Amino acid sequence: MGEWIRNRAVVLAIVTLTTASVFVGAHLSLKESSPEKDETIAISPPTITLWFTQAPQMAGTSVRLLPKGGEPLDLEPATAQEDDPSVVVLNVSETLSDGDYEVMWRAMAQDGHTIRGDFGFTVQTAR
Template identity: 45%
Template structure:
């Protein structure tokens, strides 16, 4: 067969001109348009896999796109008691944090601060015996009415540290 025949042309690599609208081979136009699709699909897939809550109180039905890679790859805070942002009629007997996996207790801290930023006396953070994903503290005495912030820091089993905080309010008397 001759070098210029259709058979040989089909075996040659497709050449694409970088000038707008110009192609050396009509098949290359379609190939050029299809090349970005796997890349775009992969990027979209990574974003959707990374979707998840970015705080202790995710809004229902909200999609968060990889704003915090730790939410997917590492331990995360799932919920709290009292719930973040709530106003309680009386002092809670304990403050409990629910994590996605059991944290290492060595290096785990949970601190309670009043509205002025002063630390409130509590027990050390303890893992629940029945479910090690739950960590709690107990105030040394009933909390006075006011706003409080819980600051937490935990070490995941893979060694990565996670931290955060949440607020609640006590409205009732001691």
């Protein structure tokens, strides 16, 4: 009987660890962006695109673009792509001047947890 209990405890521990690692791996995170973090680009980007590991809830998701140290630009809210809702796009309706910009984002996972992040990029047109 003692060995049966010990074997059952080992199996339970393995199942618990496996389930925990799957749960941790299932959390929403940012995979990549365009422009990329710290990238210098030669033209004003028409969009800021964020690729997440899963589709965020758009009601709790936002993306803001601001000149480094300035106020956020007045842009339409970001939207999810219809064909892939894990991709969030912010249309940049104005031409950005040369300089440093910061993208600040917040995303809400399907389970309600939110994550935040930011990254910068530089616009440097050829003269």
